[in-house]
Amino acid sequence: MSFSRALITVALPCLLSAQSGLSPILGGLHSGSGFALGLQYRKSGVVVRPLDFTVRGIGSVKRYEFLEAGFTLPQLAGGLLFADATARYRNFPEEDFWGLGPASPKDRRTNFRLEDIDYSLSFGFRPVKGVEAGITVGSTYVNTGPGKDSGWPSIEQRFTASEVPALERQSDYFHWGAFLRADRRDEPGDPRRGGFYQFRWTSFRDRDSRLFDFRRYEIDLRHFFPVFWERDTIAFRARTILSEKRSGQQVPFFLQPTLGGGGDLRGYSPGRFRDENSLVFNLEYRWRIREMFQAVGFADAGRVFHRPGQIGLAGLRFSTGVGGRVKLGNRILLGVDLGRSPEGVHVRFHSSHSF
Numbered sequence: 001m002s003f004s005r006a007l008i009t010v011a012l013p014c015l016l017s018a019q020s021g022l023s024p025i026l027g028g029l030h031s032g033s034g035f036a037l038g039l040q041y042r043k044s045g046v047v048v049r050p051l052d053f054t055v056r057g058i059g060s061v062k063r064y065e066f067l068e069a070g071f072t073l074p075q076l077a078g079g080l081l082f083a084d085a086t087a088r089y090r091n092f093p094e095e096d097f098w099g100l101g102p103a104s105p106k107d108r109r110t111n112f113r114l115e116d117i118d119y120s121l122s123f124g125f126r127p128v129k130g131v132e133a134g135i136t137v138g139s140t141y142v143n144t145g146p147g148k149d150s151g152w153p154s155i156e157q158r159f160t161a162s163e164v165p166a167l168e169r170q171s172d173y174f175h176w177g178a179f180l181r182a183d184r185r186d187e188p189g190d191p192r193r194g195g196f197y198q199f200r201w202t203s204f205r206d207r208d209s210r211l212f213d214f215r216r217y218e219i220d221l222r223h224f225f226p227v228f229w230e231r232d233t234i235a236f237r238a239r240t241i242l243s244e245k246r247s248g249q250q251v252p253f254f255l256q257p258t259l260g261g262g263g264d265l266r267g268y269s270p271g272r273f274r275d276e277n278s279l280v281f282n283l284e285y286r287w288r289i290r291e292m293f294q295a296v297g298f299a300d301a302g303r304v305f306h307r308p309g310q311i312g313l314a315g316l317r318f319s320t321g322v323g324g325r326v327k328l329g330n331r332i333l334l335g336v337d338l339g340r341s342p343e344g345v346h347v348r349f350h351s352s353h354s355f
Helices: 003-016
Strands: 021-026 036-044 052-060 065-076 081-097 110-125 131-146 173-183 194-206 214-227 232-244 277-288 293-305 317-328 331-341 344-350
Antiparallel strands (some): 065 081, 110 131, 131 173, 214 232, 293 317, 331 344
C-alpha cells in the first residue's frame, strides 16, 4: 500500500465520517478578503431526528467577517420534501470597485464597505431522484459605507450617486423566488462525471424608497467528463445572471453581479467588472497526479453588460492559468490557482473546486 493511500485510510474516517461536531474551514470567502480561517459546527437530530443545525464563522486577515446559522429538514415525507431556515451576517470592509460596465478603467480602483444581514426560508420537493424544485422568501438589511483599505480611495471620493445606483440611498429588501435544479454528479464535492443544472428566479422589492425593485434570473450549467479511464476530468461551466427592471427602477451596485477572481475570471482582480448582467464560461482539465495531488489547467471567458438584450460573445474577457490541489479522498485540503490576463497575474488560495 502506498503512503498516500495509507494516510487516506487512517485519517479520512477521523475527519469526514462524523455527522456532527466541530470542523475547521480554510478559506470560504472570496479571494479579495485575504487569508481566511473559520470553524463550523454541525449537529444532526436537534430536538427531533430529521432536524439538522449548522453554524459557521469565518474571519480573514483583512478583518472580513462571515457568520451563518441555519436549521435544515433535508428528509421530509420520506425524502420527497425538504425545508431550511438560514440567518447570515457579513461585514466586508474592503470591497473593490472600478466603476460599472465592461470598460471600467483599471486606474479608477476604489473600495467600499458592505455590511448586511439576510434571513431566508426555503421549501421544496423532489419529484424524481436528483431533481429539486422549490420556493424561497426572505429579507436583506444592507449597510454600505466608506472603504477601509487606505491604499485606495473610498468609493464616494471618486464616484457620484448619478454614476452608481444606491451609492447614497440605502434600502432594505424583501425577496422571494423559485428554483429548479438537477444534480447528476457522481460526487458533488469532487465530481468526475455527470452534471449540475440550475435555474433560479428572484424578485427584490425595495422596502424603503421603492426605487430599486428588480428581478434576477440565473442559469448555471456544469458538466464533467471523465478521461483516460476516469483518472482525469474535463469540467465545463456556463453561467449567466440577467436583471430585469421597470422604467425608472435601478439595480443597486452592491447587488449587481461581478466578474474577476474567485471561480470565474481568475486572471483578474476580484470583482474587477460589475454591471446588471453577466456571462461567463469556464473550462478545466483536472489531472490526478497521485491519490492526494491534482494539477489543474484552466481557461476562463466572460463579460458584464447593462441590458439583457446585449448578451452575446462579443467583447469577452479571457484569462488562463494553472493550479494544484492537495486532497484527502474527495475533499480538497488546500488549492492554489495562478491566473493570467492582460491585467497581470493573480494567485488564489481555496479549499474547494471553483465549480
